[in-house]
Amino acid sequence: FELQLDLSLYVDVIICDYNYLFDPLVYFRRYFDNDASRMLALIDEAHNLVDRGRDMYSASLDSASFEKARKAVRKLDHKKYKNASKRIAKLFNELKENSPIGETVLTNFDAKIIRAMEAYLLATQDINRNHHAYVDEDFRQFFLDINRFLKIYEFVDDSFTLYVTNTNDKIVKISIFCLDPSRHLARSLGQVKGRILFSATLSPHEYYVDIIGGRKEDPVLLLPSPFEADNLLLMIAPTVSIKYKNRADTYKVVAEYIENFVSHKMGNYLIYAPSHAYLAELVEHLNFPDDYDVFVQLREMDDLDKERFLERFQLNPSKTTIGIVVVGGVFGEGIDLVEDRLIGVAVIGVGLPQIGFERDLIRDYFNKRGQKGYEYAYVNPGMNRVMQAVGRVIRSEKDRGMALLIDDRFLNARYRDLFKHEWSHYDVVISPEDMALSIASFWKKA
Incomplete structure (x- = not known):
């Protein structure tokens, strides 16, 4: 890796992960601690920068990982470490005793907590340097975790929330959660001469400009798909509600839609x-x-399992092959099944992230700023998953295929407006049997 870094000084183009520009702990210091004003940054799949940005500016520590680290050096007579670890153990015990089960936002974060962590970090640094035999993966990982926690804490302002998670299994976790990564991403992007952020699914663009650190005056270029609209048959089934409260009643009718969808070709x-x-x-x-x-x-x-799964989708198939996957998962984007390796995609529901504590924190934060908190936390990320899934169908000029969207919300303006530029040519199908004519006509034109 060090050799790659040295060689990078002699090249014109560096292809790397987001974290080498944006992560406050692992960014390319040799470039961005100095003058980077001659550099250009091209940010591909920029829609991913929202969650990646939050992750890069969030951190957590849990009592289970701490106990594993302490166990690794239990036979080492190291006074500073023992004193420091006692303070960390006391911290976790107090959080456990004073926090109800579930998540609790910390409105006041005592400075003694940070001092205890800093003392622990200094002691572990000495062990890492001078007592290698005691350093195992658990010890090393908690050292990295606490180092990250302290670094991220330096950035904490009103765009962060600190909270404690207390579980029934005696594990307590303290977290720094970044609600809005925009100012931190903007700081990194501001170091370079120019930056272009692009993706096929940056809709609504106002949301992405805001959340990934853009400015209202930044130029935005919206381009139509380079592929013929007639190559994609898009159908919406609006008579089924996939809202969480209704899901138990939808399995039978959704199964009928899917069975019919794949039966025609x-x-x-x-x-x-x-x-x-x-x-x-x-x-x-x-x-x-x-x-x-x-x-x-x-x-x-894992990656091998994913590769084997996709290998089953062959060119010129002699039988129908169906993969049933989760939207937003490992098969949600980044896969290219060109030509007839994929001819149809059905998406059940509008892709909303699971309702949860952190998503609600994001919603409440943006609501307080006078913005659309529910859209920022749930709707926009969910519809991005849907658009990415449908985007698996048409991967080249020669591809033809179908997409079926099953949920009544797809015809609700809140959701429909997010894909009005990309998919204005959809058919509404009222029943599973209603698809037959559209599908037959579409493939007849092939």
């Missing part, structure tokens, strides 16, 4: 479910012919 299809739980229930209701190959995404899949 042999080929490869991806079905995007709103969650793993919904996927598991839906699979029980689907009834495909015996000669179909059906593969289901697992909760845990």
